[in-house]
Amino acid sequence: MKKWFGLLTIALVSLALVACGQKPSGPTKTLDELGYNPNGLPIVQEVVEYTIISPKNALAINYNDMDIFKKMFEDTNVKIKWNNLSEETFSTTKQMIIQDTRNLPDAMYHAGFSDRDIIQYSAAGTIIALDQYLDNMPNFKKILEERPDIQKVITAPDGHIYALPRVEEMGLLQHPNILFINKDWVNLLSSQNLISLNGQALRVSIEGGNLEDTSTESNIQLKPLVITVNDQVVNGFTLAQYEAILRAMKNNASLLTSANLIPLTFRFGGWQGNQSDLYGAFGVPENIDHLTVVNDQVTFTAALDKYKQATNFFAGWIEEGLIEKDVLTQGEFDLLAKGKGSNPRLGSFYWWEKETVIKPEWQSQYVALPPLIGPDGKQNIGVSNNQEISKGNFVVFSKAQNPEILLTWIDRFYDPVISAQINYGPIGIAYEEELNPDGLLIQKPIPDGMTADELRLKNAPMGVIYLSYEQWENTLVMEYRARLRLALLDVYIKPYIMEGVRQYPNVSFNLSEMNTINRYGTDIYSYVYQSTTGWLLNGGVTDSEWNAYVSKLNQMKLNDMIRAYQSAYDRYE
Amino acid sequence: MVKQIKKRHSMESKGDQLFHYGVIALMTLFAILILYPLWFMVIASVSNPDAVLNGEVWLWPDTIDFSGYAKIFADPQIWTGYKNTILYTLVGTTLNIILTIPAGYALSRPNLPYRKYIMWFFIITMFFGGGLIPFYFLISNLGMIDSFWVLIIPQGLSVWNMFMVKAYYESNISIELIEAAQVDGASQFRTFWSVILPISKPIIAVMILFYAVGRWNSYFDAMVFIRSEELYPLQIVLRNILIVNDNASGGITGEDIYERLRLANQIKYGVIIVSSLPIILIYPLVQRFFKEGFLVGSFK
Numbered sequence: 001m002k003k004w005f006g007l008l009t010i011a012l013v014s015l016a017l018v019a020c021g022q023k024p025s026g027p028t029k030t031l032d033e034l035g036y037n038p039n040g041l042p043i044v045q046e047v048v049e050y051t052i053i054s055p056k057n058a059l060a061i062n063y064n065d066m067d068i069f070k071k072m073f074e075d076t077n078v079k080i081k082w083n084n085l086s087e088e089t090f091s092t093t094k095q096m097i098i099q100d101t102r103n104l105p106d107a108m109y110h111a112g113f114s115d116r117d118i119i120q121y122s123a124a125g126t127i128i129a130l131d132q133y134l135d136n137m138p139n140f141k142k143i144l145e146e147r148p149d150i151q152k153v154i155t156a157p158d159g160h161i162y163a164l165p166r167v168e169e170m171g172l173l174q175h176p177n178i179l180f181i182n183k184d185w186v187n188l189l190s191s192q193n194l195i196s197l198n199g200q201a202l203r204v205s206i207e208g209g210n211l212e213d214t215s216t217e218s219n220i221q222l223k224p225l226v227i228t229v230n231d232q233v234v235n236g237f238t239l240a241q242y243e244a245i246l247r248a249m250k251n252n253a254s255l256l257t258s259a260n261l262i263p264l265t266f267r268f269g270g271w272q273g274n275q276s277d278l279y280g281a282f283g284v285p286e287n288i289d290h291l292t293v294v295n296d297q298v299t300f301t302a303a304l305d306k307y308k309q310a311t312n313f314f315a316g317w318i319e320e321g322l323i324e325k326d327v328l329t330q331g332e333f334d335l336l337a338k339g340k341g342s343n344p345r346l347g348s349f350y351w352w353e354k355e356t357v358i359k360p361e362w363q364s365q366y367v368a369l370p371p372l373i374g375p376d377g378k379q380n381i382g383v384s385n386n387q388e389i390s391k392g393n394f395v396v397f398s399k400a401q402n403p404e405i406l407l408t409w410i411d412r413f414y415d416p417v418i419s420a421q422i423n424y425g426p427i428g429i430a431y432e433e434e435l436n437p438d439g440l441l442i443q444k445p446i447p448d449g450m451t452a453d454e455l456r457l458k459n460a461p462m463g464v465i466y467l468s469y470e471q472w473e474n475t476l477v478m479e480y481r482a483r484l485r486l487a488l489l490d491v492y493i494k495p496y497i498m499e500g501v502r503q504y505p506n507v508s509f510n511l512s513e514m515n516t517i518n519r520y521g522t523d524i525y526s527y528v529y530q531s532t533t534g535w536l537l538n539g540g541v542t543d544s545e546w547n548a549y550v551s552k553l554n555q556m557k558l559n560d561m562i563r564a565y566q567s568a569y570d571r572y573e
Numbered sequence: 574m575v576k577q578i579k580k581r582h583s584m585e586s587k588g589d590q591l592f593h594y595g596v597i598a599l600m601t602l603f604a605i606l607i608l609y610p611l612w613f614m615v616i617a618s619v620s621n622p623d624a625v626l627n628g629e630v631w632l633w634p635d636t637i638d639f640s641g642y643a644k645i646f647a648d649p650q651i652w653t654g655y656k657n658t659i660l661y662t663l664v665g666t667t668l669n670i671i672l673t674i675p676a677g678y679a680l681s682r683p684n685l686p687y688r689k690y691i692m693w694f695f696i697i698t699m700f701f702g703g704g705l706i707p708f709y710f711l712i713s714n715l716g717m718i719d720s721f722w723v724l725i726i727p728q729g730l731s732v733w734n735m736f737m738v739k740a741y742y743e744s745n746i747s748i749e750l751i752e753a754a755q756v757d758g759a760s761q762f763r764t765f766w767s768v769i770l771p772i773s774k775p776i777i778a779v780m781i782l783f784y785a786v787g788r789w790n791s792y793f794d795a796m797v798f799i800r801s802e803e804l805y806p807l808q809i810v811l812r813n814i815l816i817v818n819d820n821a822s823g824g825i826t827g828e829d830i831y832e833r834l835r836l837a838n839q840i841k842y843g844v845i846i847v848s849s850l851p852i853i854l855i856y857p858l859v860q861r862f863f864k865e866g867f868l869v870g871s872f873k
Contacts, residue, residue, distance in 0.1 A: 058813040062802075085800040086813060093797055096709040103713050333838070337626040 028401050038136045038408045042077040050406050053083040053097060054109035055090030059457040066461060067426045068418075078409040098126060098397075106400035107410075110463050111163065113392030115509050118162045127395045128403060129160040136404040139414035140164070143466055152572060153389050157510040164394040164410065167466045168423065170482055173386035174503055175493045176272040178485075179372070180357075181245075181348040183209065184365045185256045189248045192255075197244040203230050204237075204245065209367030217480055220487050225367060236370040236379055239281055239313070246322040249347040259343040263322045266350035267335055268533065273351035275314075275327070277381050281374040282310035285382035285501040290528060291565065292382055295500040296573065298566040300558060301382070302528045303550055309375075311532060312540040319539050328533050353485050368488050371496045379496045383503040391506065393464050414466040416475040417441065423467060424476075425459035431476075441476035452479070504565065507572040513564040520557045527556065618642070618842035626838060641839040645847060653803060654810035655848075661806055662788040665725045669784040672730045674777060677738025678769060681746070695732045705797070712798060719800040728794065734783055741776040742769070778862035782855065789852055807848055814840065 035045025063082035279286035792808035
């Protein structure tokens with residue numbers, strides 16, 4: 001009886017071993033035999049095939065069917081077998097796919113490799129260093145020569161480059177918040193003397209701010225915004241004046257709208273439309289990471305004394321209902337839906353842009369406001385840490401044969417005209433076949449029944465591109481809404497960035513820094529989040545609570561974490 | 574009926590009556606607690622999604638608007654998913670039954686050789702598993718990633734269900750019955766086929782229900798192993814529609830998020846109704862077997 005089991009076990013084990021021993025390998029042709037040419041088309045004379053695995057957006061068509069890739073195959077003779085998976089499947093199985101070394105593809109697109117992934121898999125020999133092939137990548141080589149800052153960002157601590165970046169520089173991401181207000185309501189309340197500050201009626205008017213009548217698609221012109229308080233032109237509202245306006249909205253809601261009015265809303269900790277600029281009014285260079293660089297010093301904002309003041313102040317607004325309590329819990333959709341009921345509900349709000357939030361017919365009622373004037377009489381805001389250069393978008397696995405060919409193929413993505421098509425959709429679908437008078441690619445009108453995003457997501461793979469600031473002048477026309485937002489940022493945001501404040505750059509961490517940040521960061525951030533939201537909901541923080549909070553943060557090795565960020569920053573500089 | 578109840582009431586003491594009404598009130602409350610979410614789903618599926626989100630809909634729909642359903646029925650992916658789920662459920666449940674019922678029967682017979690070892694072999698799998706990563710490598714090396722069979726074969730047998738079948742046979746089949754069949758000259762297979770199976774209807778029905786519901790609702794294996802959209806089961810299609818915040822492969826702007834979330838919210842409730850209807854409809858059909866056999870069989 002036992003013999004049987006023994007035999008069976010041996011049989012199974014040996015079967016498994018036999019199966020492991022097999023490895024298919026065909027004869028490899030050399031580059032010369034294939035007719036490889038890194039600097040012209042086609043890249044190879046004979047068709048070469050590679051398998052690339054990539055997640056894709058649920059709305060996108062299969063990459064094998066995308067026009068842009070078909071065209072690239074015709075031009076290059078490099079055939080790519082795309083293996084698409086949904087984003088959810090990809091994020092669940094990514095590590096398994098990479099570790100399943102026997103069934104690896106040749107490369108991974110939209111790879112989303114973190115610094116840790118790169119260190120781990122380069123050490124294991126799973127991914128190859130790409131800097132040794134720079135001569136096979138003329139476009140990429142040129143970018144690195146022109147932009148040492150990009151080279152700095154993507155170079156791993158061991159001095160090699162393992163993954164290709166995505167660069168899309170529009171100057172929008174650094175500032176994800178703009179404050180909008182319903183100016184019609186403000187003017188109406190003021191005309192009826194309903195806004196009062198310290199017992200006295202406050203006369204307020206907001207004029208202009210929207211588009212000029214002469215503004216066109218290609219030439220955006222904003223009407224200057226004129227704010228007056230008690231008939232004096234001012235640069236912006238002080239916190240006290242703004243509070244008086246919000247209170248007036250709340251107390252006279254039935255006069256303004258039949259819906260349930262919300263004086264001020266945003267998303268606490270959301271990537272766009274968050275609380276940062278409110279804290280900015282108190283002189284805190286805030287962003288949602290509570291981490292920023294002030295005069296080359298990495299600064300943790302949530303431990304600053306001004307952070308306590310700001311939290312106490314805004315807790316009062318929440319208590320009074322001037323800021324709705326939902327700001328702590330609502331999702332993006334909840335906020336967006338609030339702007340689109342049967343009647344306007346929002347008095348003011350922070351968001352990326354008003355077009356997304358407010359119904360088209362109410363657009364003209366809402367205008368952007370400059371930052372609020374803080375207790376020290378200054379208008380200040382911080383900078384977010386959103387990056388325009390993202391690392392780790394494309395990696396090549398060591399099993400790829402003749403990686404030179406694959407890399408020359410992917411290098412074409414950095415050609416500005418192809419970058420534009422990768423990012424927005426191919427010529428003929430997203431772009432007109434003919435260039436505009438300035439020699440730029442110009443977007444086709446969107447087909448009926450489709451939104452701009454739908455068209456783009458369906459036809460553009462996105463991912464590895466290089467669209468730097470100069471490309472908007474030399475290669476393609478920026479989308480209208482992006483240009484509109486840039487115009488707003490120029491007026492309402494950029495002049496008010498705190499002096500000496502810059503975003504924490506896209507540095508490469510070494511292993512010990514990474515370990516420190518991972519070990520302490522999670523606890524610190526969840527403690528800061530819990531404390532801050534608790535104080536905001538419960539009317540504020542006492543001095544003794546604050547002192548206990550700061551000493552707890554120190555116990556949690558906040559300083560070690562900041563030091564790790566600082567040393568990576570210093571190395572980067 | 575009503576009369577009878579009234580009559581009975583009149584014979585009860587005041588306290589009993591009060592108790593009676595208390596129970597009815599309590600049960601009505603429970604029924605409302607259970608029914609209201611279902612009702613809400615129905616009214617929300619025909620209302621304007623913005624109104625639902627702004628809390629304007631709670632008892633009656635604000636409009637009767639079937640555009641959500643129109644979108645569901647116009648979406649080819651949902652139909653493919655529906656077809657696939659039906660296929661996965663039919664083929665999968667058939668395989669489950671083919672494996673579970675004979676295995677449960679065999680294990681219920683005391684004269685099965687090595688019975689104890691086989692039992693342990695199964696029981697171990699109930700307590701220890703390799704985990705997802707080795708499982709993924711196994712499937713990958715079997716070449717089953719992104720194939721129809723990956724959702725059928727690895728889930729072929731649930732040990733828990735097999736033991737339930739075993740318990741059913743142990744308590745419902747007497748040894749005399751099998752001996753009688755053998756006296757008549759039936760082989761083991763013949764005994765199982767002609768004698769045992771005909772009296773196993775309750776347990777088969779229960780197993781079909783358990784397996785079919787499990788198969789219908791399962792999504793995790795499909796999420797990990799299925800890559801082609803043509804092979805997606807319904808649950809994955811729904812997840813892709815409803816969960817839109819993950820955008821690793823790029824650039825959704827606010828407006829599109831809103832449009833997609835709006836769409837998701839509009840069809841969410843309709844989709845829940847459409848996708849759970851078949852399973853809800855199976856229950857009444859198999860319910861009588863629950864009463865007759867299942868509980869009696871295994872837990873007597």
